[in-house]
Amino acid sequence: MGTLPLPMVGRTPDEILADLREKRGGDVRWADGRTFSLVFDGGEDVRAVAEEAAIMYLHENALNTLAFPSLGSIQAEVCSWTAELLNGPDAAGFLTSGGTESILCAVEAARERARHERGVTDPELVLPISAHAAFHKGAHLFGLRTRTVPVTADWTADLDAMADAIGPDTALVVASAPQYPQGLVDPVAEIAAMAAGVGAGCHVDxxxxGFVLPFAEMEGRPAPLWDFRVEGVTSISADLHKLGYAPKGVSVILHGSRDLRRWQTFDFDGWLGGRYVTPNLQGTRSGLPMAAAWAVFQYLGVDGYRRLVRTTLDTADRIRACVETIEGLTVLGDPVHHLLAISADPAVDTTGEQAGRRVDPYARGEARAARGGPRGPRGPPP
Incomplete structure (x- = not known):
């Protein structure tokens, strides 16, 4: 395929927008709830507030909060509200473009801390196989060796394997709340204690x-302690553009203290353009998603988030109850919140009288996609 030329003469707004509407026609209908994990919709009212705030900050640049102090204030307030939810009175952090960038920042900060405080020259990242792939991306980009450990029969991190993997070169140990593939919360307290034992950081993804479990706890459905109440947890990432219901892309990376946060910042003046200081991987950052996240936080408040979490948990409960009535399907592990993984039931024999009753989850995913929903299959269980 060759290159495409720009139009020699500019087109009218009506023509341009008509073309965009046509392009969009083949996209999945996210407003109908058919894009789990890609778009999280808090409702028309939440959307409207976010859109107004986004338009207001369409052109502002968060690279320089001296020029745009309102964005500095927005970032500080959103991080502070999140720290309050995650029980981190001394926590401090930054807004990022999404969960991957938050994870990358946590990995880079842990490497720097291990290098400067403990003299680690060959840093390692210890994580369960259920942890998000972005940790492996971070290790690749920042020169850490990964030590991946298995999960147990209940799909949470294998503590014995983690203990064996953690050592003097460990810079960061990872836990998830919840992990993405099966929706289980790792044993964070035990993992954080092992990390602290060698002076390493513990990051909770x-x-x-991040914007479900605090409100689920308020609703009487707590998870085992996983946030800054756990001694040894040094950083947490939480995505505002997922179940915080802000538009893409905005996430929070929090460190347990300002002292821990400083390892994330890049500060350089060895060029002709003056001092260059960035807390994130990005330089120029749009103020649009930051302002939209601030507005959604203010609009929903604790009561609004509790209402949305109640609806989410009720939906997950009903899906699980339905799955459990279908011979040939099962829910992996015992997730108690909003994520669950549906699998072919290994207890169903594929021979004899039960032959043909075991459901192929990939075929089920294709059938769902044909009706306009997400396919949903994940990789095979480890």
Missing amino acids: ACMG
């Missing part, structure tokens, strides 16, 4: 749970 709460990109999917």
Whole structure:
């Protein structure tokens, strides 16, 4: 395929927008609830507030909060509200473009801390196989060796294997709340204690749970302790653009203290353009998603988030109850919140009288896709 030329003469707004509407026609209908994990919709009212705030900050640049102090204030307030939810009175952090960038920042900060405080020259990242792939991306980009450990029969991190993997070169140990593939919360307290034992950091990936689990606890459905109440947890990531219901892309990376946060910042003045300081991987950052997240936080408040979490948990409960009535399907592990993994039931024999009753989850995913929903299959269980 060759290159495409720009139009020699500019087109009218009506023509341009008509073309965009046509392109969009083949996209999945996210407003109908058919894009789990890609778009999280809090409802028309939430959307409207976010869109107004986004338009207001369409052109502002968060690279320089001296020029745009309102964005500095927005970032500080959103991080502070999140720290309050995650029980981190001393926590401090930054807004990022999404969960992957938050994870990358946590990995890079842990490497820097291990290098400067403990003299680690060959840093390692210890994580269960259920942890998000972005940790492996971070290790690849920042020069850490990964030590991946298995999960147990209940799909949470294998503590014995983690204990064997953690050593003097460990820079960061990972836990998830919840982990993405099966929706289980890892034993964070035990993992954090092992990390602290060698002076390493412990990062809790709460990109999917950071704005669900605190409100679920308020609703009487707590998870085992996983946030900054756990001694040894040094950083947490939580995605505002998932179940925080802000538009893409905005996430929070929090460190347990300002002292821990400093390892994330890049500060350089060895070029002709003056001092260059960035807390994130990005330089220029749009103020649009930051302002939209701030507005959604203010609009929903605790009561609004509790209402949405009640609806989410009720939906997950009903899906699980339905799955459990279908011979040939099962829910993996015992997830108690909003994520669950549906699998072919290994207890169903594929021979004899039960032959043909075992459901192929990939075929089920294709059938769902044919009706406009997500396919949903994940990789095979480890």
